[in-house]
Amino acid sequence: MGFLEISGLTKSFGQTEVLKGIDLDVEEGDFLVLVGPSGCGKSTLLNVIAGLENPTAGEIRIAGERVNELRPSERDIAMVFQSYALYPSMSVAQNLGFGLEMRGVPKAERETAIQEVAEMLQISQLLKRRPGQLSGGQRQRVAMGRALVRKPQVFLFDEPLSNLDAKLRVDMRMEIKRLHASLGTTIVYVTHDQIEAMTLASRIALLKDGILQQFGSPEDIYDNPANLFVADFMGSPAMNLVPAEVVEKEGEIGVALKQRANGALFLPAETRAAGPLKDWLGRTVTFGIRPEAVTDPDAADHKAGRLVEAECRADLVEPTGADTYIVTHLGGKEFTARLRANSRVKEDGAVTLAFNMGRSVFFDPKEGTRIA
Amino acid sequence: MGKRILSAFAGLAAGAALFAGGAHAEESVEVLHWWTAGGEAAALNVLKDQLEEQGVTWQDMPVAGGSGVQAMTVLRSRVTSGNAPTAVQMLGYDIQDWANEGVLADLSDLAAKEKWDDVVPKALQRFAKNSDGQWIAAPVNVHSTNWMWANKKIFDEVGVEGEVKDWDELIAVLDKIKEAGYTPIAYGGQPWQDATVFEAVVLSTGGPEFYKKALNDFDPEALGSDTMKTAFDRMSKLHEYVDPNFSGRDWNLATAMVINGKAAVQFMGDWAKGEFLRADLKPGEDFVCQRFPGTQGTVLFNSDQFVMFQVGEDKRDAQIKLASAVMSPTFQIAFNKVKGSVPARTDVPGDELDACGQKGMKELAAANESNQLFGSLAHGYGAPSAVKNAVFDVVTAHFNGEYTSDEAVKALVEAVSAAQ
């Protein structure tokens, strides 16, 4: 039994069902990230956990106790909101202390706690100011401080970084991670940014249209997407997902990708995948492989189960400094590969690519379900 | 914290209740009236002092405006809420209307003791008693409305001597005044003033019998008659003699025009006299008072009365004292000296009144004897307010040129029957 347990949770607003039977289970100290496109129900789920919305059905347990009937303040949680929700009429110190005050914590104790948190977040010099006099980053810190000062069992974060500029967001992301490492408190964190999800989470729950698509560790979700949606959503640049016909060539099961010239490119499947693919012989599947698994032969992971080399044409070359991406045309679509930064590829020139078939995935193109 | 807000509310409400709760232990009367002007209010003060000598506190509830219009609204809400004042100033049919609601107090015992039946004119008693013959009101005064007030200097200038006897003479005089460059008629264009002139014109045109039939009994035949059309024609004629700025003018401003010599005559009730007296003008010397030409010998009356409402037993005694004080000769004389009217009691000596007042008193007594005393329609003694106002509508519309005389006669018949 986990520390935060959500079972059979549904939530409807009038006719519309926003959450359709969510089951989640996280251990104490986990960093759970709820991620998904906007409107997927992740914020609603967080609000239900917080007690700000009542579930239509299902159960929520924290540390073994059913909390459905408890008010937000009785669930021993703290929440950081997207807009920070700092009380405009109170000073920073009052904002930090409000939750403790509501719980009847004596003033002296409150002061100490506020000081402690303010130091931890380096906002001691701001304590007397009003929220209106703070910059975006400072407000964000105060909002976090307000949660921290309470020392709750669970932290809830509702897209806390989305209002910050890019640089600040990266800094704060690291800071949150550090805080989690040092406090070890369970965190539930909502974001639509899959990079945040990947960097922060110990567990990721990916939602779409109120349905839990996949629940697992970041690596698991990244490497083993449960369906087409997950594969497409996670990772940047996105996974290459192209239609391919399953064929048997020289006794090997593999997929044939259409090329602009030279007929189809045959990529033999790894043994693990060959079995399931057999059923699809002669039919079209969606073949998926991440850009970093398609690279120049020198950079390729030679421990990989199966490397296939092929010559393609580079339509577009995008050096990013750390790597060089090239875009080619396979399976009737654009297809991205990640090469070393120093690869000398010319636009419209030929390039040899190594496909790490050990990291390839196959989906049912209609249902989006994973085949192998 | 929430509790603190709630208790703050409670405190406010309780505080408000405290302010209102001051009970009145001693005897008191609450009097609703619209006499707020200096002279009248001073006259009422006489009454107040009389009562206070008897240990009765006077609680003043004045509501001015539109000859009691506002006060009547207030009265309705007070009676509806079960919090009626002790006494209310009221006119004519309104008294009967309220009597029919069964909310008025019976003064018969007092009236019997003080013999009101013998001293109050019969025509007035009809309004001061309810349908069962019980006294319900104490009349303060009798006003008469068919008067003409004139600036003596202008009359002298254009050569008017003695009384202007009838309509034709009046027109001749008005023409002369017009020629001399004065505004002939000081006219206030408000519905009740229009009606005051109109009823005098009707009386002058058709005589007392016709007046009674048309404007007291509302006989449709009389209302639709040619005589009525002539009366309307005469109103149109009078319109030729007013200044263009007449509409909406208060009656006392019109009186001021006569006083200042801007205009020659005003047709108005005897309350106008007070204005002349206050301007230190002498009757007969500086201004002329006479009946509206052609109405000599007939008096159209109007009487202010204090109607007594049913009050609790504890206030009953004070109420009787008030009624008795109102009917006391001292008050009747003191008040009417100021108000320009004559006492409602016919048995009080008129020596203290001025020449016009004495004339009025004599004529009232005579008219009472000869049954030539009729209720003034314009002041609520001709008809209940629905009918009264229906007549006002037509007269005012006609005077302002909305109707021709023919149309007005037709409209009058219709409006009266619709309102009855």
Next chain:
Amino acid sequence: MTATSNVTTEPVLRRSSGATALRRGLQDWLPRIVLAPSFAVIILFVYGFIVFTAYLSMTSSTLLPRFDFIGLENYVKLFKLPNWWIALKNLAIFGSLYIGICCALGLFLAILLDQKIRGEGILRPIYLYPMALSFIVTGTAWKWFLDPGIGLDQTMHALGWASFHFDWIKNRDMAIYTVVIAAVWQSSGFVMAMFLAGLRGIDTEIMRAAAIDGAGPWQLYRRIIIPMLRPAFLSAFVVLAHMAIKSYDLVIALTNGGPGRATEVPATFMYSYTFTRSQMAIGAASAVIMLMMVASIIVPYLYSELSAERQQ
């Protein structure tokens, strides 16, 4: 807090769930419970009284309410009364001019005041203050000012402009327009404030974008800014419409319905029939018609407002 609960380090999670559920239910209902008295008061004192009035209009009440039922007779009578038709006609004239001029003038002044005017702080309260005064206070001054004998007319003559002529208040055909003048005086500053607030709320970037697109000031206002003031227009319209229909003090103070009955409006009609003419049932009937007129303006507005909000 239940008496049996053991207060430990985590008291919050150790409550018996039955009591908590009850408390939670109470918490859920608390807002409604707090709102209920206000709502109840409104139901009784507004809607209850409207029903009462509607019933009264179908009785033969005269001086005081009477509770016999006579059907729609009073409505038939009402619509036969010339006064009522005059009142309706006047309301149409007055209402359209009053609302139209107030909006136009309010917008005009708001735009002018929005031109970075020095002394705005002085001008704004000057434009706004009439709203603070009732016509019981200013009625006499207005009556004087409009009276040809002592007011503007006479003043102009005294200043040597002999041919000046302004006697509208005494003129049967023009008197209703003097009512408009005074009414506009009272409310246009308030409308100005609403528009000014609306103007100040518009994002200046939009104005800059339009300026870059080459819109001149005239086009800028006509095409961009005024359409953006739609919410302010709607609010102004509703406030003005209800003031037009309720305009009682104004008419009484200025003309008392005259000359003749040239400035009678439904509000004065209703008052006079109910209270001075002792035809309470007819007064009630006219009140019901007035309420219907108000409702026909307000209800669609409310409906569109509230449903637009729900869509957001």
Next chain:
Amino acid sequence: MSAGGEGVRLGAGSPFWRAVLYAVLLVFAVYYLLPLVIMLLNSVKPLSEIRGGNLLALPKVWTFEPWHSAWSTAQVGVQATGLKPYFINSFLMVFPAVAISAALGAINGYILTKWRFKGDSIVFGMMLFSCFIPFQIVLIPMAKVLGTIGLAGTVSGLVMVHVVYGIGFTTLFFRNYYAAFPTELIRSAQVDGAGFFRIFWRILLPSSGPIIVVSIIWQFTNIWNDFLFGASFADFDSQPMTVALNNLVQSSTGVKEYNVHFAGAVLAALPTLVVYIVSGRYFVRGLMAGAVKG
């Protein structure tokens, strides 16, 4: 002519147009000030000068006697008390009525925006519609109710009447204002452990300054200026100032002391004028903050 760079102006820059602009604004200032000027000028003239002269002329003789008279010696009823005692009545009525109606409006607005429930917009719509009923129709039934609950002719009764018919407007104001107030703040406070009332008291109310000003101005002027309810529901000892002013001005017989009338009118208007002038800037700001919102 094109718009200036920093914002938009009509005829920006041209001194001629600026002059026209100011001229137009001043003309309107005169229009708005005129009645007040007439009242002020004629309240400091002796009566003889009013009768003979021009109503816009400056007084030849300045006298403050009319003001003194209107305040403390003018005949308002039988007693020559002036308006003074009625001011107190008015204040006793206005303060609780404004406070209670604003407080109820605030909490209603709070509920209708932050604790929404099924049918809340119908409730709101019905409350709003109450702003628009002609007050004449409520006189008789209200009198009955006041009589039944024993508040007839009392200040409390008047306060109640004004509160009842003020709730609609105050609720509207606060609701529109709170609609723009971030709901996350409420949620945050809930997580922090604040309850229904505490959230209102500690979080919303301290940020409601502008709209409180709007509500107070609105309610204060409306209640202060009310004549109908004051005349109908007050007793001899609770009549508000407007009723007294009416008695002073409307008295139909005797010499009309116009200078006293005007002085009385200005006196009666003073509290509302002061409220408007002092808080006028907040009024526009408050309107911006909510009341005008679509």
